[in-house]
Structure formats: C-alpha cells, structure tokens
Amino acid sequence: MLGKDIFTKHLPNINLATRFDADGREIQVERREDEEQNLKQQEIFDILVAAGYFRARIKGLSAFDKIVGGMVWCMEACDFDVDVDLLFSENLTIGQKIALTEKIVAVLPKMSCPHLIEPHQIQGLDFINIFPVIQWLVKRSVENRAERAERLKCFAVGQFHNHFKLQVDQNVREKNSKVLENIEKIQNLYAPRREFKKKAPSGSSEDELTKVRITLLEFGDKGRLLAPNRQRSFNVEELEEKTSEVDESDVEHLFSHLSVQDSQENYLEFQQLSEEDREKIKQNYEELKEEFSIDSQELSQQNQIKALLVTKQSLERKLAKIEGSNRELKEVLQQLKEKEAALKQEEVGTEAEIEDLIRREEENDSGVLATVKQLVMQNDALKQEEIEFKEKCRKELGPGDFRHTSNGVWKTFGVNPVDFPLLSPHHRLMRLQVSATHRETKHFYTLYNTLGDTKMYLTKELELLNSIYESYAATQNSTSSRAQFLKQFESMAEGIHQMKLKIKNKCDDEKARRDGLNEQLLIQIDQQRKLATAVKQLQLECKRNDELQEKLKSLT
Structure with a gap:
C-alpha cells in the first residue's frame, strides 16, 4: 500500500470531486482548476453581489447554487417565470442538475438573450461561457428594475395628487375658480343675442349655405357674405376685392326671411324686470368694473415687481461675477x-x-x-x-x-x-x-x-x-x-x-553604463582569479617537471 502511494502518478491542478450518475451512484470526475476559470468565477460573483443578489457572498454555498440562484433571480426580476422548485436542495444528482439547468436555458430564448449556453456547461461550471450570460441577465434585470421604479414613482405621484392637496395648489385652485366665475359672468354679459326672428318656413327649398347665412343674420352678423358659387383666386388683391363686395340683392333676399321682433321682445323682457333686479344688475356691473380695475392695477404692480426682481437678480449675478474676478486678480497679484x-x-x-x-x-x-x-x-x-x-x-x-x-x-x-x-x-x-x-x-x-x-x-x-x-x-x-x-x-x-x-535621462544612462562596467569588472576579476589559479598550478607542474627531468638525468 505504501509503495502504491509513493509511485502514484501526480496530477497537478486537478481535484477529484464527488458526483452522482443518473442512477444515484457516486462517481469521481476530474474538474480542472484553471486560473482564467477562477477569475471569471470571481467576476460573476462580484457582478451578482453588485446587482443585489447577496447570497453570492455566503461562503458555505456551492458555486452551482450561487450561479443557478443568481440566474433565476435575474429572470424573476425581468418578469419571466422559471419552472423551478422554491426550495433548492444542495444534494442534487447530476440528472436533476441538468434538468434544472434545462429549465433555465429554455427561458433564455424567450428573453431574446444574444448568448448561447448549454445545460451541461452550467452543470459543469464552465465559468468562461457562463460569464456573458450572467452579465447580460444582470444588465437586463437592472434596466427592468429601473423602469419598474420609474413606473411606481409616477403611480405614487399620481396617487398623492389624487388624495392629497398642497396649500399652494389649493390657493391656485381658489384663484382659478374666482377667475372662472368672472369669465363666466363676462361671457353671460356679452353672450350673443337674437335680433331677428326667422319667419315660418315657406314651400321654397333652401340649400344649407343659405340656411347658415340666415341663422347668422338672426344674431346680427352682417359680415362678409360670399356667394356660394365663388371661384378660388390665388391673387390676394382679387380675393380681397371679391370678399369686400356685398351683394345687396342677396342680403335683401335673406332679410325677407326674417322679422324684427326679437329686439322688441328683449326690450320688453328688460322692462318687465323689477326695480330690485335692475339695481342688482347695476350693482353687479359696478362690482365687476371695480374688480377689473383692481386686478389690472395688481397685475401692473406685479409685472413691475417681477421686472425689478429680474433686474436685481441680473445685477446681483454681475456683481458676484465681478467680485469673483476681482478675488482671482488679487490672488494672482x-x-x-x-x-x-x-x-x-x-x-x-x-x-x-x-x-x-x-x-x-x-x-x-x-x-x-x-x-x-x-x-x-x-x-x-x-x-x-x-x-x-x-x-x-x-x-x-x-x-x-x-x-x-x-x-x-x-x-x-x-x-x-x-x-x-x-x-x-x-x-x-x-x-x-x-x-x-x-x-x-x-x-x-x-x-x-x-x-x-x-x-x-x-x-x-x-x-x-x-x-x-x-x-x-x-x-x-x-x-x-x-x-x-x-x-x-x-x-x-x-x-x-x-x-x-x-x-536626468543622461544621468540615468551614465548610471546604467557604470553598472554595466562594474559587471564587466567583476567578470574580469573572476577571470583573473581563475587565471592566477591556473598559473599557480602551471608553476607547480613546471617545478615537478624540472624535478623529474633531474631525476631522469641522474638515473641515466
């Protein structure tokens, strides 16, 4: 057993993780720890935490749990339903994980996701291919939440205006109601009054334009009445001449259909009013006249005040600008x-x-x-x-x-x-x-x-x-x-x-040159040391050679 442990082949950067097959049996698969994979995994977790999915911070959860939970959370934020269990189980088999990822991947085409991914890539934690999908989902969820927040804000503002009123709005509404009352009185005072009355219809048939002109004449409108069969003219002067001409015979013909009875009836109606009603009408008239004069004075005063305020603000801005330039000049000086x-x-x-x-x-x-x-x-x-x-x-x-x-x-x-x-x-x-x-x-x-x-x-x-x-x-x-x-x-x-x-650059070059010369000097010193050692050995060998030659001569 010891020998087997010693001579076992060492696999670097490989972890044997426990997995389950479709039958629920444990198997060991190799999962390579790549530096780029680890970098993408950390980027994915950082993006999810920045988007608001804080479960990615929990260290006790597995990477598969964080990835699947983050994707489902982003899809739910984008108003898309995913057919997954509410409670996630960590001890899922590989078949259950692939089935879960298939449900998630099936939702991506509905969201028009531009990136393609397979279920086995999510189950196998292929972070390089998962990263663009997570990035797109987070971006889409952030945009959707921003739109939803804007809609809720508009809805809240509308509900506030429906159920609550500010004092400023109340004052404006009261002022508008008073103005509307005065406008209504003026409209009633200057309302169109019937001066003529149309006679009983005779047997002659009249066209629609003639009926309109007769109705206008009943209320005293004697404007420029054009003939029904007039021609269009692109010359402005000719058009004005044609419109200024009034067909007297046509007007007399139209007046033949009217009777002058309405003015007398109106006068009789006014005469039939009591003295008290007449006094009220006169009093109302005087009050309206006074109110109009007061309003005109107030408006003129307000306009003058506004003009003075605008002038004051412009002068204050100029003064502040001049003071600022003066301070800057003093500082420069x-x-x-x-x-x-x-x-x-x-x-x-x-x-x-x-x-x-x-x-x-x-x-x-x-x-x-x-x-x-x-x-x-x-x-x-x-x-x-x-x-x-x-x-x-x-x-x-x-x-x-x-x-x-x-x-x-x-x-x-x-x-x-x-x-x-x-x-x-x-x-x-x-x-x-x-x-x-x-x-x-x-x-x-x-x-x-x-x-x-x-x-x-x-x-x-x-x-x-x-x-x-x-x-x-x-x-x-x-x-x-x-x-x-x-x-x-x-x-x-x-x-x-x-x-x-x-x-400075020249000095740096000289320093670099000095360092290079120092290195060369050290190399030469080392060579000199080696050469001195070789010379010493050579001298010893020469001395030994001389001794051997002397011994050889003595022997011979």
Whole structure:
C-alpha cells in the first residue's frame, strides 16, 4: 500500500470531486482548476453581489447554487417565470442538475438573450461561457428594475395628487375658480343675442349655405357674405376685392326671411324686470368694473415687481461675477508678488554664488592648470621609463632553454607570456604610482569640466532672472502684457523642466553604463582569479617537471 502511494502518478491542478450518475451512484470526475476559470468565477460573483443578489457572498454555498440562484433571480426580476422548485436542495444528482439547468436555458430564448449556453456547461461550471450570460441577465434585470421604479414613482405621484392637496395648489385652485366665475359672468354679459326672428318656413327649398347665412343674420352678423358659387383666386388683391363686395340683392333676399321682433321682445323682457333686479344688475356691473380695475392695477404692480426682481437678480449675478474676478486678480497679484520676492532672493543668492565662483576660479585656475600640466608631463616620463625598463629586462634575461620551454607551455594554454613578466618590486611600485597619477589626473579633468558646466548653467540662470525682472517691471502697466508675461514665464518653466528631464535621462544612462562596467569588472576579476589559479598550478607542474627531468638525468 505504501509503495502504491509513493509511485502514484501526480496530477497537478486537478481535484477529484464527488458526483452522482443518473442512477444515484457516486462517481469521481476530474474538474480542472484553471486560473482564467477562477477569475471569471470571481467576476460573476462580484457582478451578482453588485446587482443585489447577496447570497453570492455566503461562503458555505456551492458555486452551482450561487450561479443557478443568481440566474433565476435575474429572470424573476425581468418578469419571466422559471419552472423551478422554491426550495433548492444542495444534494442534487447530476440528472436533476441538468434538468434544472434545462429549465433555465429554455427561458433564455424567450428573453431574446444574444448568448448561447448549454445545460451541461452550467452543470459543469464552465465559468468562461457562463460569464456573458450572467452579465447580460444582470444588465437586463437592472434596466427592468429601473423602469419598474420609474413606473411606481409616477403611480405614487399620481396617487398623492389624487388624495392629497398642497396649500399652494389649493390657493391656485381658489384663484382659478374666482377667475372662472368672472369669465363666466363676462361671457353671460356679452353672450350673443337674437335680433331677428326667422319667419315660418315657406314651400321654397333652401340649400344649407343659405340656411347658415340666415341663422347668422338672426344674431346680427352682417359680415362678409360670399356667394356660394365663388371661384378660388390665388391673387390676394382679387380675393380681397371679391370678399369686400356685398351683394345687396342677396342680403335683401335673406332679410325677407326674417322679422324684427326679437329686439322688441328683449326690450320688453328688460322692462318687465323689477326695480330690485335692475339695481342688482347695476350693482353687479359696478362690482365687476371695480374688480377689473383692481386686478389690472395688481397685475401692473406685479409685472413691475417681477421686472425689478429680474433686474436685481441680473445685477446681483454681475456683481458676484465681478467680485469673483476681482478675488482671482488679487490672488494672482499676491502670487506674482510672492514669486517676485522669491526671484529677488534667488537673484541675490545667485549673484553671491557667481561672485564666489569667479573668485575661486581666479584663485584656482592658475594652480590647477600648473598641477595638471605637471601631472601630464610626469605621466609621459613614467611611461617612457617603463618602456626603457622593459627593454633593459629583455636584454638582461636573454634567450634560454627554460624560457623557451615556459613560452611553449604558455602558448599551449593560449596565453601570451609577455603579459606575465618577472616584475621587480620597484617596477610594481612605479606602475602603481603611474596608475594613481593617471586616476588623479582624470579626476581633475572631470572636476574641471563639471565646474565649467556649473558656471555655464549659473550664467544662463542669471541671464534668465535678469530678463524676467526687466520684463516684469514692464508688464505692470497693462493686463495684456501681464498675460503675455505669464505665458512666457510658463514656457520658460516648461523649457527648464524639459532640460531637467534630458539631464536626468543622461544621468540615468551614465548610471546604467557604470553598472554595466562594474559587471564587466567583476567578470574580469573572476577571470583573473581563475587565471592566477591556473598559473599557480602551471608553476607547480613546471617545478615537478624540472624535478623529474633531474631525476631522469641522474638515473641515466
């Protein structure tokens, strides 16, 4: 059993989960844990929680329960019915799960879902294919809930207006009722009154247009009566001439059907009124007249007040705008004053630094140049001495068997024997002194170049500050010149920033170059260490070889 556990094949990233077949028997299936699947699963749960399905937060529930519950919840929110049990059971068989997912998938085409999915993909937790469906369902449910909320809001507002009234609405309704009463009185006062009465109908037949004209004449309407057989004219002047002409014979013919009795009857009706009714009519007339005069005065006053309020509001807005611009100008002026003070301080400090640098340059230029010249001459002399010393050593050593043998051995290793001379301590000290002098000379050259660059940048900074100071004094007279000065100042600052970035990039390049050279130095040191070890071994082998040769000679 132990050997079986040791030599069992290891399957990475695979979990054996317990599943049930259609008969209810347990089977083990492989479910691959993919990083993309896990990412999509977490995105699905986050979307469901953001949409309002907080069961996706419960850690004790299975992923299948959360996915199925979220899909059914979204479908119910979209007003679609799903034929599933109210109580969900976690211990479902694979057949029951597929049947449940088939019911869910059958609803998706009814909802016009643009994404396709199979029941076995939901049952197998294929989160990559489930994600677009869940995303679309959540979006659809959110839109449906927003529409439902808008409808409920409109319904609630309508119910509120039906059952409750605000004081403002009550006042407006009372005012409208009073106005309607006055309008009704005016309409009754100026209602059309019959002046003529139509005679008894004779046997002659009349067309509809003639009847209409006779009816209008009964109420005193003697407007422009056009003939029934008039022609359409596209000329406006001809149309006005035709409409202005009244057929007197036609009007007399129409009046022959009327009798002048209504005016007398109306007058008799008015005369039949009692004195009290007449007084009431006159009193009502006077009251209406007073009300109209008061209303007209109030309307004129209200119009004047509204005009004054509008003027006041516009003036207040202008005043606020002017005050805001004034505050901004004061802030800009304060900032400019602070910048001017800072620039003056920088100018004073820069002038002091420039004077100090000029003084140092005057003091050190001659000494530094003399030192550099002396070091260069000394370096050349040391190089010449080194060359002469090498020639002298070569002449003193001369050719020999040992030298030829060692040279052959060195060449077998691919190393030039000239690179490893037998150096004396004096020669080594001279070489160290030459290298130190060379390093010091290089340092002086670098320092001189750095000081020269610093002087150049300080001179440019001083010139820039002087130009800013001169232009600042000239820009205090007008706003346009001040704005132009600010633009120039911003462009200068941008240029300085760009130059700073270039210098920083150059510094980074130099640092990278230094790091690369350090790596090369470490590699060369490692090679030198290995070469020294090889040389030591070679010397030991040469010594051993010499000893063996001596023993061989003694034996022979």
